[in-house]
Amino acid sequence: MAIVSLWILLGCMYLILPCCKNAIEGQHFSQSGCKLSYRIADCSHFQLTSVPKDLPNDIEELVLVFNNIKRITRPSLSLYPDLKSLSLQFNGLELIESDTFQGTKGLESLSLQDNSISTDYIQASEAFRFIPSLKKLDLSRNGLNMNMVTALLRNLKSLEYLSLDNNMIMRLEDSVFAGLHELKQLSLQRNYIYEIETGTFDHLVKLKTLNLAFNSLPCIVDFSLTQLQTLNLSFNQLEWFQSMENDVEFQLELLDISHNMLLFFPLLPRLHHIHKLLLSENRMRFYADLFDAISSTVDFLIIENNSTNISSINLWEEEKITSNISTIQYLDMSHNHFTYLPDGFIEKMTSLIELKLDWNCLETFSISHLENASSLAELDLSYNKISELKINNHSQSFLGLRYFNVSRNDLQMLPRHIFSGMNGLRTLDLSHNRLKLCCSQVGAVGVHGNDCVDIRHLTALKNLYLSGCGMVLDAQCNFYGTTLTHLDLSDNHIQSLSSLQDTSRTLLFLSLRNSLPSNLSDVFSTYQNLRYLDLSENNLTNFPRSLTGLTLKFLDLRKNNLTFLPLYDRYENLLKTLNVVYLSKNPFDCCELSWLDVLRKSGSINIPDLLHVTCNFSHHFMSAQDLPLDVLHSCQWKTGGTLLYLLLTLPICVTFLVALLLVILTFKDLFLQALKRCCRRSTGY
Template sequence: MPVHSLTPILLCLLPVWIILTPGSCHPQLSPCQLIQRSALCNNANLSSVPSGLPHNTEELQLNYNHFQTLQDDSLLGYPSLKTLSLACNSLEKLESNTFQNSKLLESLNLANNKLYIGYTETSYALKKLPGLKALDLSENELHDEFVTILLQNLTSIEYLNLSGNLLQRLDETSFSDLHQLKELDLQRNIMFELDGAFDSNPKLQRLNLAFNYLPCLTDFHMTQLVVLNVSHNFIEWFISNDLNETFQLETLDLSNNKLLFFPFLPSHSKLRNLYLSHNNVRFYDQLADNGTSLNSTTTVEFYNLKNHMRNVTARLWDDGLHGDISSLEILDLRGNQVEYFPVGFIQKMPTLSRLQMCTNCLETLNLTSEQFSGSLYELDISNNRLNQIVADEGQRGSALSMHMGSNK
């Protein structure tokens, strides 16, 4: 199944708790539930941090309240805080000394607020968190320049959520200080260009760019990535930089785009899951035989928008450009325009276990000549144009589950 969105730091939907906590002599009404060293003060009609909580509180949840400003003295009484969540408030800014006594804070959730208003002062506050590892700034109406300022000098960040903002274009300055970044969620923005945005993040392993406006991904050279989700964009071309290094990529989700052809994958990779459903994917070599003329081109050039540097040229009609698919276990090609499998294409995937080909344009399928792997247990070829399927006795008696459905 396709790659889903990255897991948020904390959920906003939490129950309302009103309990009695012991005071010096008599019980007092508290808006918080205390569980060990956690104080859950969600949906409690608060506009300031409650006083009187245990001094050694390590987790403080203040989601669904009415905060507008987190003031300099708000957290002075809780020096042991490791996790703070203020999601789903009306928070406009954090005063510059908010975290003067919060040196242990590792996880900060500020999702679904209005930080676009006071992002400059908030940036000063964030700089005073030397051990911050997880930061959620999703749904704060943040523009490109706001994010660049907010993230300055946050060198310890490992997880960052910027989903649901107003980012349009990222460049080499956007995340230049985030050298420890491992997981980045940028889904549901309005991005149309990436220009060296991740060159300063050598440890980045999981990147979510789903639901944006990217037109193509060329010169892909992020060898350290393990999971890349660029589904639901407008991508017509995916072209990897032909490096000698082995790409660590295991899952690539390009579903729900406008891909014209099978992606140009790395020459050396560990790719296991490739999701290409709901595109316009076709293969190349029959186009070369039937569609090219003496005057037609066999190459296409892609230009970087910045000074036309690092031009990428791809040779069309070369089925060798499929790249390394020897580790593929799942290939999802549902809802494309595939008419045939190139010679030897199936044989390049000896570990393939699931091949989903429903709603394509296949007319014939020869299971014998294609030499499907013995590990293949699911083949969905429903809703194609099949008029002939050839299989030997061994294949007909195998454990392969074949879905044919309706064919014309």
């Protein structure tokens, strides 16, 4: 009886627990299936054709995303007078009747993204008259043009956030946003805007964020939005950006003009608060080295409102950057055409923390540019044509640098002690330059006098990338005094792993791709903290057995000459920790794939290139994952061992013995007579 009572109690608990959970979370469901929680009704993805009528009357937020509601009427919303937020994205909505919102005048947020409001925008405009407290409106992807937008916004005086992304707007007139004095954020990205009339944004006195990305604007002249804090002009066709030349203070903090066609560094306001300036993917460069002072003036012809103006700019004087740029903390000028930086350009950026100059045409770079940029922490000069990196022996500008990337250049040498003052340097990338490391050991390959770069005793250095430098490493002192955790030595010439012994205690990541001799005799047993190891493209013929005791998580063995992996019980520790292993492009033996089964059955080991792992059988390469049955049978005979050979030879031996016995029995009389004749001898009397 007690057991029966216990089972009944457990059953009741099983039924009650979900109800308790929903009660705790404040969740339950309406008859139409909508999820209800704390005055919020979520009716998404129900293929509804109208607004549900069975919801609580006091709901404040109604989500109707991804349904088939084609029209909204007053009766459909009048049941919910407390509604503050309504989401109707992705419904194909075509009609909003003029009196729809008469019963929901407290609506503050309305999302109509991805509908067809343009079908009858006049009635929608009339409907908006009844929601005077609306603060947030999303009209993205509705096929709207400028005239439609003007009509829709006519009665929305309280708007603070407006999104008009992905519409058909081609130009903006000065009346389109008239009356939106409370607007703080405006997004117009992914339209076809090629012209903005003067004064279009003058009514938006509280506007802080303006997004005009992915349009067709050709230039910005006399930029005057002093109250703006964030301006996104990326992915346009801008060739020129010029702000008003006055002493008015601009509140601008972030300016994005990336992915345009800028020919010159933008002419920024004299007074501003810009801390992030994005200028990547343009055509900018400085031109003073190509012209003299007489030919430095350029005239810009500006045609506006049937009037013509000529603006003369002395470009080379502008290279001195008369505006205040001391506030800039992040400057991205990557993917441009800079061949040099004018004197005083970087020195004025006294707050600069990160500078990106990668993917340009720089041939030299002088550290003297950074003497006053004491706060600089990250510098990226990769993918240039730098053949010389100049340094002032008295410069202290690099002391705060934490990240320095000069990879993919034409450097043949660096000042030997260029990094000696970089006490905080954590990441250094010298990849794909023809450089040599210094070493004080007598007779070591790393010794090259002043023709080498010294990275020893950089105690803060954690990440070092030296791939593709063509280095020959066999000395043990190149990394002395460092505590590296990430080391990339791929595409070099490492004669012996003993040259890396100074890093063995701290390394977590080690890449030796295309760097080792084919027969690796060195051991990895001292690299007890190693978690990532890349041994690909080394023509290794034997799996390094010294990996047995390591706790690797990632192992790359691609493009070697391995025929077999000895992964048995002795590798139990390695198999427990290994998460990812790459194996493709090795000539594995199809009849020696038991190790592959061990890896696949482990459960925790992922082989991303398993479909590309092949094996060799009679000089034919085939997928190691799905071997044909005839190959499997052949391998079974081939790998059967002594017992299999015994089973094969025993029937033959038995047959031979039986045949021999039959012959003897058949011809025994003849054999006996012949034997007697052979053995008969004469006897003396």
